[in-house]
Amino acid sequence: MALTSGIEMDEMARRYAVPLARYFRARVRTAADVDDMVQEVFLRLAARRGGEALETAENYLFTVAASVLNDSFRRAGRRGGDHQLFDEHQHADEDFSPERVYLAQERLRLVETALYELPERTRIVFVLHRFEEKSYAQIARQLQVSVSAIEKHMSKALSHLSKRGRP
DSSP: OOOOSHHHHHHHHHHHHHHHHHHHHTTOSOTHHHHHHHHHHHHHHHHHHTTOOOTTHHHHHHHHHHHHHHHHHHHHHHHTSOOOOOOTTTTOOOOOOHHHHHHHHHHHHHHHHHHHHSOHHHHHHHHHHHTSOOOHHHHHHHHTSOHHHHHHHHHHHHHHHHHTTOO
């Protein structure tokens, strides 16, 4: 389908708005961003068009969608995620006695040892989820496996850590 007029752009929007929304919903945490992302795809498509015909509009549409998604992740990364306000009860002064610091370091060494006992893929999944705070779906896309496989790796990691006396 070649894009040559506003009418054809409207037809594309009617035809692909729902599939695009489904594409974004499967990949982002907040559904509130989905409509904005769909609109951004069509805005970029209209701006890119600039009088030239797009012979493979459908393929190009999802390429633009992937770009919008990447830009969204990049912006979220720059913002640093959610921030919490200081709560005196939650963030009360800690006791940093030498004994407490030593015990914490020992616990950390135990966890580190237990993590290195895991198979590499399981360890990577655990680190991506727990330390980099990625969702199972994000990890599955990154590692090109199913969400079910990620769930199994996490279950294996948590079971192993609990057997090893995870703090």
